[in-house]
Amino acid sequence: MLSSMQDVPLTVTRILQHGMTIHGKSTITTWTGEPEPQRRTFAEAGARATQLANALRDELGVREDDRVATLMWNNAEHVEAYFAIPSMGAILHTLNLRLPVEQLIWIVNHANDRVVIANGSLLPLLAPLLPHLPTVEHVVVAGPGDRSVLDGAAARVHEYEELIAGRPTTYDWPELDERRAAAMCYTSGTTGDPKGVVYSHRSIYLHSMQVNMTESMGLTDKDTTLVVVPQFHVNAWGLPHATFMTGINMLMPDRFLQPAPLAEMIEREKPSHAAAVPTIWQGLLAEVTANPRDISCMANVTIGGSACPPSLMEAYDRLGVKLCHAWGMTETSPLGTMAHPPAGLTPEEEWPYRITQGRFPAGVEARLIGPAGEVLPWDGESAGELEVRGNWIAASYYGGSDGEPLVPEDKFSADGWLKTGDVGVIRPDGYLTLTDRAKDVIKSGGEWISSVELENALMAHPDVAEAAVVAVPDEKWGERPLATVVLKDGATADYEMLRSFLGESIAKWQLPERWTIVPAVPKTSVGKFDKKVIRRQYAEGELDVTQLG
Amino acid sequence: MLSSMQDVPLTVTRILQHGMTIHGKSTITTWTGEPEPQRRTFAEAGARATQLANALRDELGVREDDRVATLMWNNAEHVEAYFAIPSMGAILHTLNLRLPVEQLIWIVNHANDRVVIANGSLLPLLAPLLPHLPTVEHVVVAGPGDRSVLDGAAARVHEYEELIAGRPTTYDWPELDERRAAAMCYTSGTTGDPKGVVYSHRSIYLHSMQVNMTESMGLTDKDTTLVVVPQFHVNAWGLPHATFMTGINMLMPDRFLQPAPLAEMIEREKPSHAAAVPTIWQGLLAEVTANPRDISCMANVTIGGSACPPSLMEAYDRLGVKLCHAWGMTETSPLGTMAHPPAGLTPEEEWPYRITQGRFPAGVEARLIGPAGEVLPWDGESAGELEVRGNWIAASYYGGSDGEPLVPEDKFSADGWLKTGDVGVIRPDGYLTLTDRAKDVIKSGGEWISSVELENALMAHPDVAEAAVVAVPDEKWGERPLATVVLKDGATADYEMLRSFLGESIAKWQLPERWTIVPAVPKTSVGKFDKKVIRRQYAEGELDVTQLG
Structure with a gap:
């Protein structure tokens, strides 16, 4: 039996309309490096987003389903693009400015981006890419930065402010199917080509509701959130959409992501919430330890992206700042x-x-x-x-x-x-x-052994500087753990001693038989253990492996 | 372009599954009038809801789209019915036990209810209806109350606890289309037949998210909500569903809705939130004024159903209880x-x-x-x-x-x-x-005049005890206001004086020309001005009307 309820699509458009009216007085504050930040209300940003949509359609010829990319920091103009592009039925494609150049080129071409909206400060990154981006017809430049690096580009270049100036602040928004594409974001997989996740209006709308629920971030229009997590990274964890839904004020650091300006903007603007990865919190802690500032306004902080060391959470507890773990990925x-x-x-x-x-x-x-x-x-x-x-x-x-x-x-x-x-x-x-990561777990005779658990147990031994454990093929068990150990200077432990130490905390069947001492564990460019390399070294016989009984 | 996101139906089933696992330790406390209330966790209530679904299907033959009615107070068993019935694909039909008997009979027959789950304490209401309810094959009785009044009923009678005892606590829930009917509730219109609103799984799910957003009630699993608003009235404003979504504890008054037991349960159980209509808050205020109790635990109270007098809000402010207005209707x-x-x-x-x-x-x-x-x-x-x-x-x-x-x-x-x-x-x-209500507003020459505004202005005169203003036909203007005034004993004001008093706060073109003094304003059964009666009295020449110049 069908219900008697209305059926209204869940769209980004609706979030925009709600935020710019009901929460029109809430603000987006963008750091500028000048004495005063840029301040803009949701009503103003919403009107400018509407002007941007008019400009994209009337001046640049953007049509439904066209991909419009952004190469931008967290700032008010990026929020305007977040709403203008999906609301007009086009697709917002956020480009991760930290990716290697060849991946960026691959991604823009794969997505068929027709337009790139870029911050002026990022033109030195964009300019050398442009000759490799044949689908990009237009570049729109927002914010300070030398434009001359774009001289000679094949794409037409527009100034953001000139482009939107004087355009209508109304738009006959299409009534979109909630399952249509609204935005896309590529994951930078360590293997293979990057993979594009295409968010729908429905997914963004429901996710925004969830972010605002008390089970999740639970912010109100009395709060200000410091959005450190980049807008080019999984929609800044959904915050720009969520804020327009409930009127939470936004504090946007733009390119000022270093510990000192972050500490300054916290002390001056007093956000009650912030969202960032552990690295940011590590840096900020060092900063406020060296140059004390009161950051206790941030009663409620969301930390994600990778696991947060408990010691970091304890250090912030002492500063009156509660870090709350969140887990997720681009695909979620x-x-x-x-x-x-x-x-x-x-x-x-x-x-x-x-x-x-x-x-x-x-x-x-x-x-x-x-x-x-x-x-x-x-x-x-x-x-x-x-x-x-x-x-x-x-x-x-x-x-x-x-x-x-x-x-x-x-x-x-x-x-x-x-x-x-x-x-x-x-x-x-x-x-x-x-x-553990599934690719690193050791699948031994129908049971799983956590490589991370073995590593942590090994690294608790006073003679061990570092230890990486990887799965290696085993005729009987399918896979067994190989322990790769870096000893401290002057260490005296041998394999048997290490194994019996491990046996104090780890079940016997999980203990490694294969051991090797190495001068250093191979690492990736971001400092993680590169287990692929260890597995290859083992397979090619490059490691001096000792087999214990 | 389609998105790459999953498409999972938004269902009551999902809310049930979430509440009974993730929030399994949250509690439903039901007042019993005994020294100890009944306490049940969400995990227990969820398991019992699952048993109820099994019983309804296997013992009573309930199939998808069958209507299963409830005639119940707010209690844990009613919450179980709230989840069991929609989750199995049947339709929960909550019966308003305050309705006149003939309306209840009309509604049950119109909805084709096959089963009624009733509280034992409500059997004296149900028993005389049953001979007029040919579609009702089963009555399931929960909680205390004399069963003998059902002797001789044509419907099969079941004990709730016996019916669910020993049934499986798992159920292969159907994957339902989110637009399917989940629940229904009839409005008791003052004119014509009652009208049934059929809620969908989608509408209930989205509404539950909204209730839990900070813009709305914004409760957490640290809160307890005292659900005074009846479950038979617009799903108790969505609270039973919302609580299972976020783990808010429920305090259920069952039939103990009188001021004294409400005050006692607040003092003992310390809810942080409550939801009820103004009448309840009026009664509770009188109670805690006469017999002081600390009710300041209720920092956050939702009040709706009709407008709350500002004096009542001020009185509760002084008790540390903040009443927050909400507006809505069965249709919303x-x-x-x-x-x-x-x-x-x-x-x-x-x-x-x-x-x-x-x-x-x-x-x-x-x-x-x-x-x-x-x-x-x-x-x-x-x-x-x-x-x-x-x-x-x-x-x-x-x-x-x-x-x-x-x-x-x-x-x-x-x-x-x-x-x-x-x-x-x-x-x-x-x-x-x-x-104003649209039916009461005075449509005068293409402009609207608020009857309520005129009434409030009139009642501010020291000689006026009561005043009702209704629209009456007017040849020139379409409609004009008729002022119906009840004077206080010993009042000396006449029509001209009253009109010039009105003129101090009301625009001249809105002032009534037609005036009548009556001994009392006709009222409905719930004490509201019955403007239909006044309009009829005017039309039939029963009122002594004076026309001012």
């Missing part, structure tokens, strides 16, 4: 979990919950898949690969202009769940703890 | 507006916002339609009929088992918006103030 929009502890606990009792990845919201279903493909219980002990399902979770990757969507088997289950590539356990009350 | 699920003031104001500056109906959430679009059918600006002055649009707003009424949906022209616009029947103004920042 990204809100997967948040680590708010359950009610009624003391700070000591809250601690074991705070160091988990957190709980899933109603919009995200989760299951753990064990070594044999079985669904594991939420018992806090059974480790499996995390799979998730929900309206803001990807079902495929963009296949290019004339390609079918890509549904790689290692990323999506047969019944359509996203394989996160993360291995972990879930407690009975739904708190997730990630223990 | 009901969340239409909430009157949280904007940020950064002093208590004095907040006051003008708190006495409005409040702001619309992103999920509700609003427009005011003027006397000539034109869309009016949000200028705080232009009064028009409020029309709303959104996913939890009705598009039609239930037409019966073999009827088409009813789309009366006086309730729905040609382009599908709901005509609320309320007249008001909207400020530029989106705050709604309702000034």
Whole structure:
């Protein structure tokens, strides 16, 4: 039986209209490096977004489904692009300015971007790419920066402010199907080509509601959020959309992401919330330790992107700043979990919950898949690969202009769940703890051994400087762990001693038989253990491996 | 272009699954009148809901789309029915136990209810109806109360606890289309037959998210909500669904809705939030004034159903309890507006916002339609009929088992918006103030005159005990106001004096020409002015009307 309810599409357009009217007085404050930041209300930004849509359509000829890219920092103009482009039925494509140049070129060409809106300060990055971007017909430049680097470009160059000036502040927005594409963001996979995730109006709308729910960030129009996480990275964790839905004020650092200006903007603008990766918080901590400032306004901070060291959370606790773990990925929009502890606990009792990845919201279903493909219980002990399902979770990757969507088997289950590539356990009350990456876990005789757990146990030995554990082929067990150890200067431990030390905390069947001492663990460009290299070195016989009985 | 996101239906089933796992430790506390209330966790209630679904299917033969009615107070069993029935694909039909008997009979027959789940304490109401309810095959009785009144009933009678005992706590829930019917609730219109609103899984899910957003009630799993607003009245304003989504504890009064037990449960259980109509708050205020108790735990209270007298809000302010206006109706699920003031104001500056109906959430679009059918600006002055649009707003009424949906022209616009029947103004920042009912507003020469405004101005005169103003036909202007006045004992004011008093605050063209003094204003059964009766009395010449120059 059908209901008697209205059926109204869930769209970015609706979020724009709501934010610029009901929350028209809320503000976007963008750092400028000048004595005063730039301040703009949601009503003003909404009117300018509408002018931008008119300009894109009437001046640049942008049509529905056209891809309009942004190469921008977090600032008010980027927020305007966030709303203008999807609302007119085109697709916002945020470009990650940290990617290697060849990946950026590949991505723009794969997405068929017709327009790039770029910050002036990023033109030195963009200019050398342009000759390799044949689909880009227009470059729109916003904010300060030398334009002359674009001289001679084949694309037409526009000034953002001149382009929108005098355009109408109304637009006959199309009534879009909520399942249509609104925005896209490519993941920079360590293997293979980058993969494009295409967000829908529906996914963005529902994700925005979730961000604003008390289970998640739960901000109000009395709050200001310092959006450090880049708008080019998974929609800045959904904050620009969420803020327009509930009127949360935004503080945008633009290119001033160094610890000193961040500390200054916190002290001056007093955000109650912030969102950033652990590296940012490490740097800020060092800054406010060296040059003390009161940052206790930030009662509620969301930290994600990679696991946060507990010591960092404790250091911020002492400053009156509570860091709350969130877990997610480009494919999950990204809100997967948040680590708010359950009610009624003391700070000591809250601690074991705070160091988990957190709980899933109603919009995200989760299951753990064990070594044999079985669904594991939420018992806090059974480790499996995390799979998730929900309206803001990807079902495929963009296949290019004339390609079918890509549904790689290692990323999506047969019944359509996203394989996160993360291995972990879930407690009975739904708190997730990630223990390893699926590609690094050791699949030994139908059971899984966490490489990270072995590494942490090894590195607790006083003689061990570093240790990496990787899976290597084993005739009997399929895979077994290989322990790669870097000893400290003057260390006296040998393999047997290390193994018996490990045996104090690790089950016997998980202990490595294969050991090697190396001068250094190979690392990736961002400083992570490069386990691919170790596995290759082992396969090619480059390592001096000792086999214990 | 299509997105690459998953498409998962938004269902009540999903809310159930989330609440009973992630928020499994949250509690439903039901008042019993015994020394100890009944306490049940969401995990337990969810398991029992699952058992109920099994029982309804396997023992009672309930199939998808079957209507299962409830005649129940607010209690844990009613919450179980809320989740079991829609999750299995059947339709929850909440019966309003305050309705006249003949309306209840009409409604059950119109809905074709196959099952009624009733509280034992309500069997004296149900038993005499049963002979008139031929479609009702089963009655399931929950909670205390004499069963013997059902002796001889044609329907099969079941004990709730016996029915669910030992049934499986798992159920292969169907994957339902989110637009399917989940629940229905009839409005008791003052004219014509009751009208059934059929909520969808989508509407309930989105409404639940909105209730949990900070713009609306914004509760967390650290909160407890005292749900006084009945579950038979617009899904208790969505609270049972919203609580399972975010883990808010529920305090349920069952049949103990009198001021004294309410005050006791507040003092003992310390809810941080409550939801009820003004009458309840009036009664509770009298109770805690006579028998002081500390009720300041309720920092955040939602009040709706009818306008709250400002004096009541002030009285609760002094008790540390903040009442927040909400506006809605059965057709709006009901969340239409909430009157949280904007940020950064002093208590004095907040006051003008708190006495409005409040702001619309992103999920509700609003427009005011003027006397000539034109869309009016949000200028705080232009009064028009409020029309709303959104996913939890009705598009039609239930037409019966073999009827088409009813789309009366006086309730729905040609382009599908709901005509609320309320007249008001909207400020530029989106705050709604309702000034009249559309049926009571006086349509005079293409302009509208608020009957309520005239009444309030008249009642401010020291000689006036009561005053009702109604529209009466006028040859020149279409309609003009008729002032019906009840004078206080010993009053000396005459019509001319009253009119000149009115002229001090009301525009001249709005002043009534027609006046009558009556001994009492006719009232409806719930104590509201019965303007239909006054209009009829005028039409039939029963009133002694004086015409001023």
